[in-house]
Amino acid sequence: MKLTKDTIEHIAELARLDLTDNEKEELVFEMEKVISHFDKLGELDTLYVKATEHIIPLKNVFREDEVENSFNREKMLKNTSKKEDGCFKVPKILE
Amino acid sequence: MVELCDLTVHQLSDLIKNKKIGVVELTKTVIDRIKKADEKIASYITVLEEDAIKQSEKIQDKINKKNANSPLAGIPMALADNICTKGIKTTCASKMLENFIPPYSATVYDSLLSEDVVLIGKLNMDEFSMGSLTENSYYKPCKNPWNTDRVAGGSNGGGAAVAAGLTGFALASDTGGSIRQPASFCGVVALKPTYGLVSRYGLIASASSLEQIGPITKDVTDCALVLNAIQGHDKRDSTSIKVGYTDYTSALVDDIKGMVIGIPKEYITQEVEPEVKNAVLNAVKILTNLGAKCEEFSLPIAKYAALAYYIISSAEASSNLARYDGVKYGYRAKEYRDLLDLYIKSRSEGFGKEVKKRIILGTFVLSSGYYDKYYKKALKVRTLINEAFIKAFNKYDAIIGPTVPRTAYKTGEKPKESIINIDDMYTVSANIAGLPSMSIPCGMDKNGLPIGLQLVGKPFRESNLLKLAYTFEQNTDFHKRRARI
Numbered sequence: 206m207k208l209t210k211d212t213i214e215h216i217a218e219l220a221r222l223d224l225t226d227n228e229k230e231e232l233v234f235e236m237e238k239v240i241s242h243f244d245k246l247g248e249l250d251t252l253y254v255k256a257t258e259h260i261i262p263l264k265n266v267f268r269e270d271e272v273e274n275s276f277n278r279e280k281m282l283k284n285t286s287k288k289e290d291g292c293f294k295v296p297k298i299l300e
Numbered sequence: 301m302v303e304l305c306d307l308t309v310h311q312l313s314d315l316i317k318n319k320k321i322g323v324v325e326l327t328k329t330v331i332d333r334i335k336k337a338d339e340k341i342a343s344y345i346t347v348l349e350e351d352a353i354k355q356s357e358k359i360q361d362k363i364n365k366k367n368a369n370s371p372l373a374g375i376p377m378a379l380a381d382n383i384c385t386k387g388i389k390t391t392c393a394s395k396m397l398e399n400f401i402p403p404y405s406a407t408v409y410d411s412l413l414s415e416d417v418v419l420i421g422k423l424n425m426d427e428f429s430m431g432s433l434t435e436n437s438y439y440k441p442c443k444n445p446w447n448t449d450r451v452a453g454g455s456n457g458g459g460a461a462v463a464a465g466l467t468g469f470a471l472a473s474d475t476g477g478s479i480r481q482p483a484s485f486c487g488v489v490a491l492k493p494t495y496g497l498v499s500r501y502g503l504i505a506s507a508s509s510l511e512q513i514g515p516i517t518k519d520v521t522d523c524a525l526v527l528n529a530i531q532g533h534d535k536r537d538s539t540s541i542k543v544g545y546t547d548y549t550s551a552l553v554d555d556i557k558g559m560v561i562g563i564p565k566e567y568i569t570q571e572v573e574p575e576v577k578n579a580v581l582n583a584v585k586i587l588t589n590l591g592a593k594c595e596e597f598s599l600p601i602a603k604y605a606a607l608a609y610y611i612i613s614s615a616e617a618s619s620n621l622a623r624y625d626g627v628k629y630g631y632r633a634k635e636y637r638d639l640l641d642l643y644i645k646s647r648s649e650g651f652g653k654e655v656k657k658r659i660i661l662g663t664f665v666l667s668s669g670y671y672d673k674y675y676k677k678a679l680k681v682r683t684l685i686n687e688a689f690i691k692a693f694n695k696y697d698a699i700i701g702p703t704v705p706r707t708a709y710k711t712g713e714k715p716k717e718s719i720i721n722i723d724d725m726y727t728v729s730a731n732i733a734g735l736p737s738m739s740i741p742c743g744m745d746k747n748g749l750p751i752g753l754q755l756v757g758k759p760f761r762e763s764n765l766l767k768l769a770y771t772f773e774q775n776t777d778f779h780k781r782r783a784r785i
């Protein structure tokens with residue numbers, strides 16, 4: 206499969222990553238190689254095969270909806286560099 | 301004279317119980333050794349000297365009062381730096397989590413603390429476990445204690461630390477071979493449990509449907525002791541399974557008469573280094589002489605496993621790593637225009653090159669237009685791989701082969717392709733199918749580098765693998781060799 210810089214830019218946008226021109230070129234080159242490997246899976250007939258997302262056929266795991274002690278607010282805020290009034294601080298999103 | 305650091309967990313445990321050594325003395329000996337040796341191999345990111353000594357004093361006190369009865373009491377332990385330790389920096393070897401101090405602990409860490417284990421430090425790894433050589437750490441590349449011109453394997457320094465005697469044992473996650481491959485390269489033992497046997501709560505997620513936490517140890521007995529401590533259902537991990545408690549030490553029996561073992565032809569092809577192939581075939585001979593019935597069979601799907609693995613693991617990683625947005629924890633860019641810019645800058649500055657590549661690859665295989673062709677296809681191939689193993693296990697008690705088709709790479713001698721490492725083919729199947737799998741030492745090559753034998757078993761039959769590994773170990777000397785660093 207032929208990849209273009211446009212495709213990489215589109216994917217980077219979805220992944221919220223900003224890539225340099227060098228990184229983009231490198232990725233076009235490397236991803237093309239990797240994807241051509243992936244294409245070998247086409248040799249396997251999987252038309253009637255079911256997909257396995259998860260090896261254990263788990264259904265929803267429920268528990269009683271009981272109030273339990275949660276984490277301390279101050280402790281949970283320790284790992285952010287921007288906080289205010291016991292909240293995480295982010296740039297304004299509404300004018 | 302035998303050095304303390306060369307002893308196994310069960311040997312150390314006996315010495316502690318019989319008051320031949322004190323816990324503080326042991327901890328100090330290990331930390332001294334780390335100070336001397338770890339600058340050569342860089343197996344640790346964080347060493348907890350003060351905390352470990354304090355903890356050791358407390359545990360010694362408990363032992364004196366006969367309140368610490370676990371065979372792991374007082375034993376030094378290292379955890380990979382993606383296992384959360386409350387109040388202790390957990391970085392995933394990434395700039396993204398350089399200053400992250402978890403407010404909670406992983407269940408496995410809590411379990412081991414309740415057995416009175418001493419945490420010595422946090423292990424080096426490939427950034428977010430992405431890589432297979434522990435060369436892709438934000439901090440420093442890890443080296444092999446058998447020969448520092450060689451890599452230690454990866455994605456973590458657990459094999460190196462255990463082989464160099466810098467801890468009693470190590471715990472790390474195995475997504476596609478991340479504990480078995482370093483164990484193979486460093487001549488020690490590793491066991492990846494069945495998916496769901498061990499809680500993943502507090503393990504910083506990379507590829508959730510593939511990874512399990514398992515021990516890296518000096519011998520098989522140690523492996524059983526650690527597995528005893530970390531197994532079990534955890535309500536905080538909805539993928540952990542309710543199976544009853546098993547005492548894995550009862551599997552340590554020197555008897556494999558009647559066991560039927562399969563060797564996939566695809567695991568002993570031309571691509572396997574001749575010395576590795578010979579060591580594996582020699583192991584087959586030894587097992588046959590000990591009463592096992594060994595035969596070759598064909599597992600043609602094996603050669604597709606690495607491809608399916610890279611698609612699934614990249615897809616899951618891209619999704620798991622979406623949580624790093626610079627807001628609640630992790631690296632936050634200094635300057636940004638708006639919220640979107642905060643996300644993009646924090647992620648682009650915080651993640652390393654390899655991590656970005658995997659995120660891009662994972663996002664690509666999940667993106668509209670490619671989802672069916674790659675991601676869904678890989679999940680269908682996963683079904684085929686799983687079915688092939690179920691079929692094989694109708695006939696065999698265990699499947700064996702090389703853990704890696706070669707011994708440790710020279711440092712800097714990367715595999716031909718940076719994203720796909722085809723040498724992972726042997727280990728990834730067990731993750732794809734959720735099967736238990738071990739690597740045990742089975743020889744040395746002409747350069748004095750260890751060779752690993754991989755065993756794969758039926759779901760939740762870790763006991764079978766331990767019995768097989770223990771029997772092999774009791775009748776060979778490979779596990780007694782120690783790296784001199």
